[in-house]
Amino acid sequence: MSHLSATSQVTDDQMRRYAKMIYEVAGIEISPAKKQLLSNRIRRRLKQTGIADFEEYFKFLSKLPTSHEEWDGFLQEVTTHETYLFRDxxxxxxxxxxxxxxxxxxxxxxxxxxxxxxxxxxxxxxxxxxxxxxxxxxxxxxxxxxxxxxxxxxxxxxxxxxxxxxxxxxxxxxxxxxxxxxxxxxxxxxxxxxxxxxxxxxxxxxxxxxxxxxxxxxxxxxxxxxxxxxxxxxxxxxxxxxxxxxxxxxxxxxxxxxxxxxxxxxxxxxxxxxx
CATH class of the missing domain: 3.40.50.150 (Vaccinia Virus protein VP39)
Structure with missing residues (x-):
């Protein structure tokens, strides 16, 4: 189970590694300015999976094929934005x-x-x-x-x-x-x-x-x-x-x-x- 607080953030090194991994898999660029946002999204996956911390979750994702359902859950968290009918x-x-x-x-x-x-x-x-x-x-x-x-x-x-x-x-x-x-x-x-x-x-x-x-x-x-x-x-x-x-x-x-x-x-x- 995650032992992180609700305000815990990834380190700068973890941010770089997560961003690199996301870019290589999905082509999506996550800027360092989104460190808090990314941390919030990852914490949701920690709660869902029971993994203890950001580093353990990074290692977990790194070993999985990108077709695994956890990659889907992770990318959904990273890319989700509000949508509704007849927008624009x-x-x-x-x-x-x-x-x-x-x-x-x-x-x-x-x-x-x-x-x-x-x-x-x-x-x-x-x-x-x-x-x-x-x-x-x-x-x-x-x-x-x-x-x-x-x-x-x-x-x-x-x-x-x-x-x-x-x-x-x-x-x-x-x-x-x-x-x-x-x-x-x-x-x-x-x-x-x-x-x-x-x-x-x-x-x-x-x-x-x-x-x-x-x-x-x-x-x-x-x-x-x-x-x-x-x-x-x-x-x-x-x-x-x-x-x-x-x-x-x-x-x-x-x-x-x-x-x-x-x-x-x-x-x-x-x-x-x-x-």
Whole structure:
């Protein structure tokens, strides 16, 4: 059992070694300024595993294959950020006001979308909700929305798709009533069968290329802020290779990828189109 106090921190040497290990496995850069945050997150794993201290836990992780469930738990702690449906209103105004009308004019009836680093699936189900609401003759379309995340736990939560009031707080009431249903008497909602039929989820590390047919639209938001330049280059190369020519990339405005977008035309600070 851990004997550390609630304010104990990793040493500077441990911080360097943890940061190096995280970078080598996930490409995520943890700055020394996040020493307290990292210490807090590791303490949760010590409590969960019963391991005594930071050093013992480091040795434990070092001996495990990265496919082990404890690596998943650790990376989930390190990378977790708040997510909710219909986050960043400008993205959804563009999707509903420009992207969906244009694809309907194109005469096509298939669409592939990737929600990369999808966490618990909030973004993927927002995409599905918008498509279900706005595409005419939806049943004639073949729509595939893939959500991926490095964490197995996040993927499982996305597959379960149970969203509390906080996650649902920005969903317009009309869309909530049409495309989601309340679970029992509690303030928990789940997507209807139509939305579930569009979506699938899998584990994936963005440092690896994703196999499969190319995508018309990719969402990559609030994740590259954790990566250094070399890792960002590797991720962006992988993203580019998964997209169709003319496909759109929705990114976070603060991702710091402007210099890496030679294969794309910038439309908004957060929106790019592959050339």
């Amino acid at each position: 209103e400008s993205n959804w105004k563009w999707l509903r006001g420009e992207f969906i009308p244009e694809i309907q004019k194109s005469g096509k009836n298939s669409l592939r979308v990737w929600s990369a680093a999808c966490s618990t699936g909030d973004e993927a189900y927002t995409i599905a909700c918008c498509l279900a609401e706005d595409i005419r003759n939806l049943s004639a379309w073949r729509i595939q929305i893939l959500g991926s995340d490095i964490g197995i736990g996040a993927v499982r939560e996305a597959q379960e798709a149970r969203f509390g009031e906080r996650s649902m707080r920005l969903v317009p009431e009309s869309l909530k009533n049409r495309h989601f249903k309340r679970v029992g008497d509690v303030n928990v909602w789940e997507p209807n069968a139509k939305l579930r039929a569009m979506t699938s989820f899998r584990q994936h590390n963005l440092l690896d290329r994703l196999s499969g047919a190319p995508f018309d639209l990719v969402f990559l938001k609030n994740v590259l802020i954790y990566f250094n330049v070399d890792s960002k280059k590797r991720v962006m190369k992988n993203i580019e290779q998964t997209m169709k020519p003319g496909g759109f990339l929705v990114a976070g405005a603060a991702e710091g990828i402007g210099d890496l977008m030679g294969a794309f035309q910038r439309i908004h600070p957060w929106l790019y189109q592959k050339k």
